[in-house]
Amino acid sequence: MSDILLRIENLRISFGKDDRRVAAVNGVSLEVGSGEVVGLVGESGSGKSLTCRSVIRLLPPGGEMTANRVLFEGVDVQSLDRDALRAHRAHNVGMIFQDPFSCLDPTKRIGEQIAETLRVNVGLDREAAKVQALSLLEDVGISSPERRYLAYPHELSGGMRQRVMIAIAVATKPKLLIADEATTALDVTTQAQILDLIVRLRREIGMSVLLVSHDFGVIAQVCDRVAVMYGGYVVEFGPVADICNRPQHPYTRALLDSIPTIESAGQRIRRDGIPGQPPSLGEIEQGCPFVNRCSYASDACRTLELSMREVGPGHTSACPVTIGSGS
Amino acid sequence: MLNYLARRVGSSVIQLLGLALLSFTLIHLVPGNPVRTMLGGRASPQQVHQVSEALGLTRPLINQFLGFLGHLLTGNFGQSFTFSQGIGSLISQRLLPSVMLILFGTLVALLIGVPLAVVGALRSDRPIDHGIRIFTTVSFAMPTFWSGLVLALIFALKLNWLPVSGYTPGFVGIVRSLTLPAIALGLSLLAVIVRTLRSSVRHVLSLEYVEAAQARGFSTPRILFKHVMRNAIMPTATVLAVNVGFLIGGTVVLEQVFQIPGLGTLLFQAVQQRDYPLVETLAVLSGAVVVLLNLSTDIMQGIVDPRVRLGGKSV
Amino acid sequence: MSDTFTTTSRTTRFRFRIRNWELSLGVAMLGIIVIAGLFAPLLAPYPPNQIDILHSLQAPSFSHLMGTDFVGRDVFSRVLYGVRIDVFVVALITYAGLVIGVIIGTVAGYFGGWLDAIIGRVTDTVVSFPFIVLVLAVVAIVGPGLKGVAIGIVLVGWALYSRLARSEMLAMREQPFMLATRALGYSTPRAIFRHALPNLVRSSLVYSTVDVVVNMLVLAGMSYLGLGQQAPGADLGSIIASGQGYLLTAWWITTIPGTVLVLFGIGVSMIGDGLTRGELSMATV
Numbered sequence: 001m002s003d004i005l006l007r008i009e010n011l012r013i014s015f016g017k018d019d020r021r022v023a024a025v026n027g028v029s030l031e032v033g034s035g036e037v038v039g040l041v042g043e044s045g046s047g048k049s050l051t052c053r054s055v056i057r058l059l060p061p062g063g064e065m066t067a068n069r070v071l072f073e074g075v076d077v078q079s080l081d082r083d084a085l086r087a088h089r090a091h092n093v094g095m096i097f098q099d100p101f102s103c104l105d106p107t108k109r110i111g112e113q114i115a116e117t118l119r120v121n122v123g124l125d126r127e128a129a130k131v132q133a134l135s136l137l138e139d140v141g142i143s144s145p146e147r148r149y150l151a152y153p154h155e156l157s158g159g160m161r162q163r164v165m166i167a168i169a170v171a172t173k174p175k176l177l178i179a180d181e182a183t184t185a186l187d188v189t190t191q192a193q194i195l196d197l198i199v200r201l202r203r204e205i206g207m208s209v210l211l212v213s214h215d216f217g218v219i220a221q222v223c224d225r226v227a228v229m230y231g232g233y234v235v236e237f238g239p240v241a242d243i244c245n246r247p248q249h250p251y252t253r254a255l256l257d258s259i260p261t262i263e264s265a266g267q268r269i270r271r272d273g274i275p276g277q278p279p280s281l282g283e284i285e286q287g288c289p290f291v292n293r294c295s296y297a298s299d300a301c302r303t304l305e306l307s308m309r310e311v312g313p314g315h316t317s318a319c320p321v322t323i324g325s326g327s
Numbered sequence: 328m329l330n331y332l333a334r335r336v337g338s339s340v341i342q343l344l345g346l347a348l349l350s351f352t353l354i355h356l357v358p359g360n361p362v363r364t365m366l367g368g369r370a371s372p373q374q375v376h377q378v379s380e381a382l383g384l385t386r387p388l389i390n391q392f393l394g395f396l397g398h399l400l401t402g403n404f405g406q407s408f409t410f411s412q413g414i415g416s417l418i419s420q421r422l423l424p425s426v427m428l429i430l431f432g433t434l435v436a437l438l439i440g441v442p443l444a445v446v447g448a449l450r451s452d453r454p455i456d457h458g459i460r461i462f463t464t465v466s467f468a469m470p471t472f473w474s475g476l477v478l479a480l481i482f483a484l485k486l487n488w489l490p491v492s493g494y495t496p497g498f499v500g501i502v503r504s505l506t507l508p509a510i511a512l513g514l515s516l517l518a519v520i521v522r523t524l525r526s527s528v529r530h531v532l533s534l535e536y537v538e539a540a541q542a543r544g545f546s547t548p549r550i551l552f553k554h555v556m557r558n559a560i561m562p563t564a565t566v567l568a569v570n571v572g573f574l575i576g577g578t579v580v581l582e583q584v585f586q587i588p589g590l591g592t593l594l595f596q597a598v599q600q601r602d603y604p605l606v607e608t609l610a611v612l613s614g615a616v617v618v619l620l621n622l623s624t625d626i627m628q629g630i631v632d633p634r635v636r637l638g639g640k641s642v
Numbered sequence: 643m644s645d646t647f648t649t650t651s652r653t654t655r656f657r658f659r660i661r662n663w664e665l666s667l668g669v670a671m672l673g674i675i676v677i678a679g680l681f682a683p684l685l686a687p688y689p690p691n692q693i694d695i696l697h698s699l700q701a702p703s704f705s706h707l708m709g710t711d712f713v714g715r716d717v718f719s720r721v722l723y724g725v726r727i728d729v730f731v732v733a734l735i736t737y738a739g740l741v742i743g744v745i746i747g748t749v750a751g752y753f754g755g756w757l758d759a760i761i762g763r764v765t766d767t768v769v770s771f772p773f774i775v776l777v778l779a780v781v782a783i784v785g786p787g788l789k790g791v792a793i794g795i796v797l798v799g800w801a802l803y804s805r806l807a808r809s810e811m812l813a814m815r816e817q818p819f820m821l822a823t824r825a826l827g828y829s830t831p832r833a834i835f836r837h838a839l840p841n842l843v844r845s846s847l848v849y850s851t852v853d854v855v856v857n858m859l860v861l862a863g864m865s866y867l868g869l870g871q872q873a874p875g876a877d878l879g880s881i882i883a884s885g886q887g888y889l890l891t892a893w894w895i896t897t898i899p900g901t902v903l904v905l906f907g908i909g910v911s912m913i914g915d916g917l918t919r920g921e922l923s924m925a926t927v
Contacts, residue, residue: 058542090544103539105554107632116553117543168543338766345767353779464915468907470859472866473882473900480889480896576774580863584886594775595867598782610779614771621770 004071005175005208006032006055011067013050013059024063025050026232029308032176037202037209039219039240041255042229043278048212051229052178055210056089073175090121094169094207098181100161104153110164111137111149117171136167141197159190166197173205180212195222216255220244225314228252231279231289233306238315248317250294288319296321331629339622346614347399350607351392399611408602417593417605418612424494424505425589428512428581429574431505433567435513436520443517444524445551451529459521467518471577475511475584482507492586508581515577516570523566527559561628568624572617665916671909675902679725686719691874699892709894711884720876721899727877729906731788732858735795736850742796743803744846748839750804751811761804768801774860778869786869788861788877795857802853803846810842851914855907862903878903 013025025047032038040048054065057077070077072092080088097103105113114136115129124132130149137145140163153161162182169177179198183191199222202209213219219226219240226243228236228251236249247253276293287302288294294301296319308316362379379385383394398405404414447459483491494504531537532555540550579591586592590609597605678685687707694714702709708717750761768776780794815838864870865879873880878899885895 056542058538086544086546088544089542093542095539095542097535097539099535102535105536105540105558107558120549121544165539341763342766342770345763346770349764349767349771350779354783460915464908464911465904468855468859468904468911470862470866470879470882470900470903472863472879473896473903476882476886476889476896477900480893484890572770572772572775575772576860576863579774579778580867583867594778598778598869601782603782606779606782610771610775613775614767617770617772 003034004031005034005036005073006030006210007069007071008051008054009068009070011051011054011065011070013047013054013063013065015062015064024232025054025065027306028227028229028232028234030227030234030237032208032210033224034175034208035202035206036225037199037211037223039223039226040210040212040229041214041216041219041226043214045278046229047232048229049180052095052180052210052212055176055178056093056095057085058089091172092174093176093178094172094174095178095180096162096165096169096182098184100158100165100185101153103165104161106153109150109152110156110161111145111151114164114167114171117168121172132171133167136171137164139201140164140167140170141193142167158186159194162186162190162194163197166194166201170201170205170207174207176208176210177202178210178212181214182211183218184213184215191218198222216244228255233289233318234308235290235318236316237308238312242312242315246312248311248315249290249319250296250321251290252317254293332626335622335625339618342618343615346611346618347396348392350610350614351395353610354603354607355388355391395607399608404608405604407597407605409597409600410602410605414605414608418590418609421588421590421593423496423589424501424587425578425582425591427501428505428508428578428587428589429571431509432512432516432574432577435509436516439513440517440520441524444521445528445556447521447525448528448532451525459525463518463521466514469514471511471515472580472584474514475508475581478507478511479585492584494585494587494589504585504587508585508587511581511584512574512577516567516574519566519570519573520563524559524563527562528555531555531559557631561631564624564627565621568617568620571620572613575613575616662916664912668909668912668914668916671905672913675725675906675909676729678722679727679729682719682722682726686716686722688716688719690720690723690876691715699888701892702894702898708898709892711881711892711895712888717881717895717898720881721878721902724877724881724899725902725906727788727871727875728858728861728879731792732854732861735792735799735861736854736857739796739799739853740803740846740850743800743805744807744839744843746800747804747807748811748842751808752815752838754812758808762808765801765804765808768798769805771798773798773856774863777860777864781864781869786872788871791861791864791870795860799853799857802849806846806849807842810845811838814838814841848914848917851910851917854910858903858906858910 008028008030011025011028011030012023014021014023016022028047028051030038030040030051040052042048050059050063053059054067054070055072055077057065057080059065065078067078072088077085077088104110108116111130111133114133115126118124118129118132119126122129122132134145134149137148142148142160142163148156148160153164156164165182177198182198183194186194195218198209198211201207209222211219211223223240225238226240227234228243228249230251236243236247236252243252244256247256279289279292287304288297288306291297291301304320306318308318309320311317362375362384376385383391386394394405402415404418406412407414407417410417443459443463447456450456479491482488489506490504492504495501537550537555540554545554575591578589579594581587582589582591583595590613594606594609596602597609687705692715694710696714697706697710698712698714700706700710700714706716706718708721710716711720746761747765750758776798777791777794780797781790784790784793861870862877862879862882865877866883868880868883871877871880881899882896885892885897885899888895
């Protein structure tokens with residue numbers, strides 16, 4: 001964790017025009033070391049997808065981002081011109097998405113789609129691209145690659161499609177792999193296999209991984225550090241083990257409490273998630289976004305200026321309340 | 328795939344039979360005696376009877392229909408009333424100018440329409456998109472014969488760039504004599520192409536795999552032409568095939584404006600001279616062109632989009 | 643994607659305003675043309691067929707707003723009367739086709755089975771004929787004139803409405819309120835005509851804005867070919883045809899009536915666009 005590969009400082013993303021702009025991401029700061037796996041966890045709409053998309057500046061139409069810095073290997077992504085941005089997307093960052101089916105061109109054979117990346121981004125000729133694509137298919141654990149090379153996306157299973165997406169994403173040996181809810185749509189067994197694959201490729205290629213999930217279980221399995229997001233803010237950031245053992249932010253705590261565990265399964269402890277609804281876009285004007293669902297909330301929370309404070313080595317939290325360790 | 332093909336071919340055959348039956352019925356069952364109308368009011372009943380007999384119109388209807396079907400299937404089409412020629416040879420003489428005009432007109436419509444549709448989709452709901460929509464609304468509202476006349480007025484009569492009318496064979500001759508009618512024809516087709524293609528490009532652009540392709544660092548032209556167009560073009564091809572009937576209609580009128588000796592002119596003459604066998608045959612053949620083109624686009628779709636084949640198999 | 647975005651209400655309203663603007667402009671354009679046609683006898687400065695050889699081929703001026711034709715007839719008066727007859731005929735044939743098609747399609751969709759199969763085949767066959775070719779065939783039998791053209795257009799025109807109404811009926815047949823009419827023991831015709839039809843007619847009415855334009859173009863085309871309105875009666879297509887020989891010397895005879903046709907088509911299309919888009923944005927709210 002000596003070199004920092006990616007450092008995001010005070011990222012804001014908003015939608016809409018002029019006076020009706022609503023912020024979806026509010027001053028997020030984050031870093032990913034080289035070779036490190038960092039998790040982004042939070043509910044739907046917490047801004048985690050947008051945050052990771054800002055790394056390649058691929059926002060939905062109407063989205064606008066500002067940040068003090070989005071440094072990738074010391075270069076600010078915000079300053080890249082069109083060609084440089086394309087090169088950045090092509091070589092530095094690979095991305096996989098939640099639904100591998102809709103991310104593949106339905107009318108092209110999957111082998112050709114992998115080969116296309118190799119031809120366009122690596123500059124291989126047709127023959128070399130095919131050979132390389134076949135070996136990539138094998139790398140991502142697809143048996144009889146020669147046959148699968150000719151398959152269309154709809155002929156493959158969900159897990160298989162995600163493997164194809166991963167093959168495309170790592171084809172250029174990127175320095176960072178962004179996995180945006182990449183295992184969410186898969187069943188538990190396949191999910192575990194895909195996570196294993198990601199971890200293995202990360203070791204082989206020596207890349208970093210930014211893993212986005214709403215599932216703390218997934219994050220805890222593979223990440224080194226994790227950022228907990230809520231309502232467009234990072235509310236807690238630190239080493240996974242530390243956060244799991246002593247969550248400092250009430251939201252993190254509630255999130256961890258809502259995971260069913262083997263120990264809890266037999267007991268009569270309520271595991272029914274966090275009461276209330278997350279805030280909708282533009283709802284929070286000031287104060288802590290979690291205030292309405294927080295059992296520690298006081299009036300001061302409605303007006304406070306959110307800032308991260310050190311609560312342990314490399315562990316920061318946005319909540320001024322100190323909670324006792326463990327429960 | 329075979330199953331899908333068989334069903335599609337089967338329904339087209341039924342449609343072709345329907346076309347023959349419908350045009351036959353139209354001519355033979357509609358009140359009014361075609362021979363009387365053909366010969367004019369002063370013809371005596373004997374004359375009418377003689378001519379009817381000579382044309383085989385006194386045979387039982389079912390025999391006449393079978394004879395008509397036989398003609399269609401063997402491709403000899405029988406004799407024309409008024410031209411002292413077989414219908415088959417008449418059609419083959421007049422085929423080329425009409426086919427050329429339709430192809431040329433479609434080409435013009437695509438050359439103008441595809442860029443407009445893509446720009447409209449990329450900049451949807453911006454001023455340029457509204458401008459394109461207004462332009463297509465205007466082009467849709469223009470009668471082909473009128474835009475043909477206006478084009479002739481400007482480019483042939485005023486500027487003298489192209490001939491006012493007529494048809495000269497040979498590549499240069501065809502290009503010169505068909506440019507103006509083809510533009511008029513293309514303008515009438517433009518709205519359909521732009522609107523269909525714009526909405527399908529818009530739809531495809533909103534799909535996630537386009538975003539995924541952007542994330543892979545592909546250039547916009549590459550994404551547009553290699554990934555978007557391929558998937559957006561099929562609905563437009565289908566609509567084009569459906570609109571071939573519309574194009575044929577436009578050709579009939581435009582051939583009169585520009586005095587082109589094509590099938591449209593032949594049909595027009597046949598209608599004026601009440602040459603029923605000729606009208607009947609031309610009507611069925613033009614319908615058959617539409618049916619067969621629709622069939623081939625459906626098959627094409629099966630080839631381009633693997634999901635259609637799968638759907639055909641499972642249903 | 644885990645984050646979803648909705649268009650802000652501001653842009654939705656902005657869009658809706660554009661559509662409404664389009665709708666009102668369309669209504670205004672169509673309204674002026676229809677009223678001009680309706681009141682042609684009052685508005686026309688000259689009788690439409692009054693020949694005045696001495697003043698033939700005169701350019702537009704205050705006494706002849708759209709000039710005169712080759713026998714000195716006032717083009718403006720002829721255009722007014724032409725609009726009158728064309729708009730009347732087009733409205734008649736389009737909505738006759740709509741009524742026939744919607745009834746046939748509704749019946750086919752409601753009963754299904756062999757009746758639906760036969761109607762479906764007939765519809766497919768009619769639709770695959772090139773429109774103008776079939777109209778020409780009918781004119782060949784009935785003889786030239788507006789009557790033949792009108793019969794021909796209705797004979798083809800019902801088919802698309804039938805297709806539209808059938809598919810809507812199929813969807814509607816399974817909806818709770820139709821099942822309820824059956825449960826209440828209403829008779830079949832009552833179920834169809836009192837309850838389903840009003841719902842089906844909407845989409846056909848929207849489609850008719852396209853059909854009106856197409857029919858107007860076909861009608862004008864047939865008159866241009868000399869197979870529609872017969873001389874000396876004025877209609878837009880025949881006025882345009884009468885100017886063809888004088889394109890260079892008297893451009894107004896051809897271009898002005900054509901422009902009126904184009905404006906009519908634009909007006910109707912704008913109404914159609916306004917209606918469909920208004921519907922869409924209402925549906926998304």
